[in-house]
Amino acid sequence: MDIDIGNGILGAILGVVFATLFQQWTQDLWFKVRRRAAGRVRSLTYRPGDGGGWGTFSLGPLHTPALIVEGDGDRPIAPDSVHVQVLDGEVELPAELAAWRAEIEAEEARAEAAGERRPVWNGERYAVESVDVTRTPLDEAPEVHLRLRPTDYYTFLAAQQLDRRLPDGSTPRRRWLDPDAPLTAPAFLQCSFAANVAVVTADDLLVISRRGDRVRMAPGLWNSSVNEGLARNLDASGRRHAPDLHALARRGMREELSLEPHEYRLELLAFVLDVEHRMWSAHFYARLTDMTGEQLRARTSRGVADRWEHSAMEYVPFRTADVARHLLSPERRHRWAPLAPALFHLALVHVHGRASVERAEAAVVRRL
Template sequence: MSGIDLGNGVVGAILGVVFATLFQQWTQDTWFRIRRRSAGMVRSLTFREGQRGAWSTFSLGPLRTSALIVEGDGDRAIAPESVHVQVLTEAVALPEEMDDWRAEIEAEENRAEASGDRAPVWNGPRYAVESLEVSRSALDEQAEVHLRLRPTDYYTFLAAQQLDRRMPDGTSPRSRYLDPEEPLNAPAFLQCSFGVNIAVVTSDHLLAVSQRSNRVRMAPGAWNSSVNEGLARHIDSAGRNAPDLHAVARRGMREEMSLEPHEYSLALLAFVLDVDKRHWGAHFYARLNDMTGDQLQERMGRGVADRWEHRTIDYVPFRSADVTRYLLRPDRVHRWAPLAPALFHLALVHVHGRASVERAEAQAVRRLQG
């Protein structure tokens, strides 16, 4: 090797060391930023794709519902002390156009009362849902549910149910205020309904399924949960206390089935939203301790407070295959109240386990399609 080559080699080595010293960190930082940006783009795409799937409503083969299970999978009950309910003092206020709709409803009910043509609809005090937020406890990751309510009334609820009625500018409440990609975000005046839905199973393993009366205002004639009870401000908020959802469920069991708390166990399984009508619900499972289906029928035959709400009650063996076949019966599959099928599925999971239930449901759907 000549002296020149040796000199060039030494200079090159020195320059390489200098370059590495000066630019190594910059190169690493740049490469890190590129990788992070690329990963972020992938995560963003994955999140958007996953989000569309995450907000799927409950379905079972040909049975499609508008019930979105917001919290709870049926496997583990939500503890009463994990549900925190807050009532805000300010009542919901309708936009001006929708407030005119409420005035129409009130005027029509006043005319009905004055003429005696029909019984007027009572403008009962209700609650609107401001928000429902879910977190996890630090130690055991139990659900912590925070439900915020506002005062409202039944006429406001009826006005808010006209989600597809056109306003003067051509929009509707649904198109103006609701985003299908963000189903949990909605103004409180469009969410003037919160109720409890209970799947009642007798001691001899029969699920009670009710059919709503044709005289009720919402979903007349639809097949529904065993018990359905809406929150009522004048009943469920003693003094200044916020309503207790378990207490509301017990009131529903008493008024619709003449059952007292010592006669059953009660488990809160989920919080569910009807994304079409903006109805919120808490789903419960109730197991009767000693009362059979025949005994329950006899008990109800001696009188119930809210008999007019139910047209009839069916009793279905509380096995996954039997309940699934019942849900998918040709004379039932398109006649369900939106939140009921998800309730029965969650109750099955709570008792029989997810794997067993989903296997039986898949078999029933395959037989139906084959």
């Protein structure tokens, strides 16, 4: 009897000692196994083109080239979880694309000299070298590492000719892009990063803009409430200083809707890639604290800095069924900018929850 009691006490003591010494080690090991397994599954299923893995955003008959790389709308990405680095050295174009850039520069100079039109401004931009996502050890929150290189607008225009024939008969898309590895691309083909914001008024109206007919990219298409591209001269205090993505979104809110930071709550929902045009976006949700749709109409009627970028604004009730019907209406279904439908879906999920949004969207699709 005494031996059994002694063995029991000894076993309890050893158990406490073992748990104290090895609990953290076993937790760390389990976390590493989970991350490795998740990465293995992700790498095996990431096939946007084969229909069996991750695909670009679609809703019923509406298909877009928007690949949601990180974020599901449910949980915002914290500002301090986004790390932006600007690398030394501007983007270098291959010789064939450098010749296309020279053509663009020469044509703009000719048009200006002839007085035909104002030349396209060769603004200072950023190219995306890479976007890498990791997870924090404790809560598996995302950590996003964005690496940028300096570039300019003429380089962007040259690289946008992805389906133009090269001297050997191929195209930039075929030569430098792998459809099975959409996140792997040379920086010279990714000379665009923007913030897209879904703005919802205090009385629950979603603001939808229509791009102006004079803009170079996606003229006349319906788009996010706010769309603002990263610019080196505006978004960095000095050539080497890394830009802040939330500050970029706030600049867009001010320039396109005349809204100041104290008038809304801003949350980062996702990082999204337009795989067709190789354009990256940070998708944001902004909720106006007190301003209604009518008050925002009155505000913008008194002037906005970049009015020329938009030809119209609409206000849609921010309910899933209403937004889904708006996205899928026959007259608009093929008139959306590539990244806008995914943005509105993520904003709905953020506010109403994934299960509720997907049920309502499915019901709208069934009634088409």
